[in-house]
Amino acid sequence: MIRYAGALILSLLLLLLPSVSGAVLYIDINAPGGKRMPVALPDFVVTAGDASLARDLPETIAGDLAMTSLFDVIARQAYLERIAPEHFAGRQISFPDWKMIGAEAVVIGKVEVRGDTMTLEMRLYDATLGNLMAGKKYTGPVRRFRKMAHKFANEVLYAFTGVRGIFDTEIAFSARPEKGRGKEIYVIGLDGRELRQVTDNRSFNLFPRWSPDGEILAYTSYRTGVPQIYVQNLGTGANRLVARHGNSKSPGSFSPSGDALYATLSVEGNSDIYRVMLNGSGLQKVVGGWGIEVSPSVSPDGKSVAFVSDRTGSPQVYVKDFGSSNERRVSLAGHYSTSPSWSPAGDRIAFTSLSGGRYSIYTVRPDGSDQRLVVSENGDCIDPSFSPDGRYLVYTFRKNGYSELKIASGDGQWHRGLFRGLSAAGSPAWSPRQ
Template identity: 30%
Template structure:
């Protein structure tokens, strides 16, 4: 967000304005680049406060051979499905030996209300890898919906459990699950900032970058291998691109003045950035390698927070050209822009759903900052949150959920809400302030 030095946007005593002040007045010194494999200590905890109207009842049996392994496969699958809001777990006291090859009479499970049954096993191979198998059984149709076997490294056990939950979710609901995706966010503690990559459930946090200075606006590349972000390590905001597997990074935009708000195009070939090098805050595009700088907006106002549509045709952005911050849409080549938001006098931080049909953003209503969604075809707006201190919305890659930052107990935390507002849960940490979240894309198998 680039309203830090603009008096007309002064909003004292709010989480949003606090974020702007922290960025604008941060003391600048040195940074420490850390390997992506380093594990962060603060793991997020989940508190579910809302679920879907209709839920699928399922039961997951303990995976045979799971004893002694670092992850409980059954628990990861259960937690994923329950957190989605569309499933409820039915625990049984049956002593029947279940595995992926032998299922008891499915009608017996249906009689106790179980719609889906998950069974499996894991076996250590002589070379140290694991042979992980599972079977999903539909008790209503009395048939298997899939039997799979994975040979994996032990380090991939948690990810594979997430993939099993994704398979169950897709088979039962008809849309892709997002349990095997990742989140990026910024963690702040006294004297340090850390860019964190974590599983979608907040577990397995890894440090991508540690710095004494602010890190803001992380943005995933479409293939999930890189992050663009803004770092203040050189006494001004500079846009970096960071390759997660190697830890290598480069300064992509380091022009005179401010360099901020990076956003990847849907194919990953271009990145939009906000620069003040010509005076004022304007949106530019450039190649992902830093070549071909092209100015897209003009005028004396503030133009910021670009977000590419997934069809590659448009860029949504925030501008005050109409007198107050509203969301506009223009071609990816720039030119004339049309206003998109009309409800309320303050709408910022646009993000578009993967199907390009729904826009999410932060809106100010009666002095509170809330997450809203707008049906672009029908023009219907819905407010999804109520605490009044929300920012940084980001769609899940299946378009079902929205990740955002909020505050609880005096600290920043992350939360998720479904785009219909029914399903809600928070990912909280007992340690540092957490902010600047963004939901990563589907992982390539």
């Protein structure tokens, strides 16, 4: 009995540490341009529920994997075997049939919907060895079915690379609703699905920022007629005012511990950067000066802050180390550099810069070295926000009043549209891992 259970623990450990057991299929995520891993994603088995789930679920996973440029999903026309409920009850998958069409790995899934609840089991197999690389069973509300697929896409990436995926993260942004002149805050999945509205007061709601646990959004709202900063629980909708001092205000970023907000407030007639305690215990000026100081983005270790200042006559990005009077300029690109986003990986800061008549996205090391142009298009690319793994950026593309949210890889080699369903979409903020 005990020996059996011990074997079970070992199997689970192996299951959870696939980079050890699946060394044959290991992909180095930091070596771009290598051979892509061919994966088969046959239709899922739907034992009860909407038949369209059979294809929507594997396609959701395929879309996630496409973001990485590490996988090739083999076209389903080539598939020789049809996955049946019995494959989840002991029947062997015919791995030679999958190897024959070039698949190195196969993902299968089984869906069962009872009322509003969906149970989804997914398995990733090494087609060569025939062993299970990852297996998960999820239960949740059926309307969040994509969330489960995104979570398993994370598992697939982890099994091959040892790196945690971000496919179940979300983007918050502001946009004009179909009616009215105001802007509301919205949240959308990384695949451009499951759009949800967070505010509904028909005023201006701007600059959403995520708490470190992903449960709270801070934003600026004009709902009383003047701008104030609110924090809102995404689960319950409960919200409260956190900054009433001064005139214009915007939340820059939460402290890594989540107990404070680094925010731009105009208390003394111009915008400065303050640390605002969320428990109401007060505020403390962090960066000031005669000019505009705005858009704080705190480093993941909480020891430094990137911000914008126009102290030299034009807006530029600076970094201040807390406990030091030193404030160093890190943007060197053009005569207008704004909206810094410090990567959660810590190693780079992204920002918007104007050069050659258009706004583009650059990244730079926090010490100001190694500045790189990352995204430049036939229009303006502004307001970058890093993914929680620091590998991607979401940004706003604008041209002649048209606006769209897009996602790019951190080196700019890959990008795609995220959302263009509402006008004036902007200020995207990438959620932490959930």
